[in-house]
Amino acid sequence: MKYPLRSALFCLDPETAHRATIAALGAWGSLGTPFASRSGSEVSAGVRVAGIDFPNRVGLAAGLDKNAEAVAGLFGLGFGAVEVGTLTPRPQPGNPRPRLFRLTEDEAVINRMGFNNDGIDAALARIARLKRRAGVLGINVGANKDSVDRVADYAEGVRKAAPHADYITINVSSPNTPGLRDLQSRPALDELLAGCDAARGGTPLFLKIAPDLDRAGIDGAVRAAIDNRVDALIVSNTTIARPSLLSRFAGEAGGLSGAPLRQLAAAKLVEAREASGGMLPLISAGGIDSAEEARRRLDAGAALVQIYSALVYRGPGLAREIVRGLAASR
Numbered sequence: 001m002k003y004p005l006r007s008a009l010f011c012l013d014p015e016t017a018h019r020a021t022i023a024a025l026g027a028w029g030s031l032g033t034p035f036a037s038r039s040g041s042e043v044s045a046g047v048r049v050a051g052i053d054f055p056n057r058v059g060l061a062a063g064l065d066k067n068a069e070a071v072a073g074l075f076g077l078g079f080g081a082v083e084v085g086t087l088t089p090r091p092q093p094g095n096p097r098p099r100l101f102r103l104t105e106d107e108a109v110i111n112r113m114g115f116n117n118d119g120i121d122a123a124l125a126r127i128a129r130l131k132r133r134a135g136v137l138g139i140n141v142g143a144n145k146d147s148v149d150r151v152a153d154y155a156e157g158v159r160k161a162a163p164h165a166d167y168i169t170i171n172v173s174s175p176n177t178p179g180l181r182d183l184q185s186r187p188a189l190d191e192l193l194a195g196c197d198a199a200r201g202g203t204p205l206f207l208k209i210a211p212d213l214d215r216a217g218i219d220g221a222v223r224a225a226i227d228n229r230v231d232a233l234i235v236s237n238t239t240i241a242r243p244s245l246l247s248r249f250a251g252e253a254g255g256l257s258g259a260p261l262r263q264l265a266a267a268k269l270v271e272a273r274e275a276s277g278g279m280l281p282l283i284s285a286g287g288i289d290s291a292e293e294a295r296r297r298l299d300a301g302a303a304l305v306q307i308y309s310a311l312v313y314r315g316p317g318l319a320r321e322i323v324r325g326l327a328a329s330r
Helices: 006-010 014-030 039-043 071-076 120-128 150-161 180-184 188-199 215-227 259-276 291-299 309-314 318-328
Strands: 047-049 052-054 058-060 081-087 100-103 108-111 136-141 167-171 205-209 232-235 255-258 282-285 304-307
Touching: 006 014, 014 071, 014 100, 052 136, 058 318, 071 081, 081 120, 081 167, 081 304, 108 259, 108 309, 120 136, 120 150, 136 150, 150 167, 150 188, 167 188, 180 188, 188 205, 188 215, 205 215, 215 232, 215 259, 232 259, 255 259, 255 309, 259 282, 259 291, 291 304, 291 318, 304 309, 304 318, 309 318
Parallel strands: 058 081, 058 304, 081 136, 136 167, 167 205, 205 232, 232 282, 282 304
Antiparallel strands: 047 052, 100 108, 108 255
């Protein structure tokens, strides 16, 4: 179903449309999100996960608001949690354009953004100016592309984010920074998580993994997370796999998200549930575009869900729609 302004946004190249959306949400948030419907939050049931009280089970995945420019506006859309970033210690421009592609026929997105962001200090300054939060704020951290010590980058990000975040996500699963995904394997992952654990104070740590890990890789990542006191696992990030796609952009390099990721993300959730044996809360992301799909993920073992790419095709009312649908299905 098309939403108002979709045609106008789709006339713009994807990255320009993205920037326009963030600017609009930022302006709306600065006004206090007037006229926002509260119907979704009124019928939702809160849930406690990893020691955090979430007002509902629907969160925004990292990547939309990389620089924490539209946090209030995003909460106004009805999300129980908003995750900003990925943020790196130093600003970086990311990969050359074009680097973001709509696969409209597939309701999918391919991105190779490369952690483009203003740097963590600029984002935290914006967060510090927020008057209030209508939900849980997550901060997603990563390493600079040219870093000589990626573990130190992550630890620095965690240390700086800890006073400002309700939780911090360690992103070692982006396919768009060369070598980054190697940090998902032991013993590198143990070293990374130990450094982040030492830097976090009392702030919960989440780990985000790729859907391209095989079962042994998932088993290892889950065990490393448990051994290093990670509080929750986000399953999963974008995929480098290419299922059958219709779009002319199917061959572009980068991470694929949206509807074609649905089956793989759901399967990896089940594998993570089996590997964790209930010892680690799971957050499901990837291909969730309806209350029905969100319910399937919760029934398969997720405590929470996150959405992002579906907003491109289903519109800004999707979070409330899913919240209402989950409440009706209880």
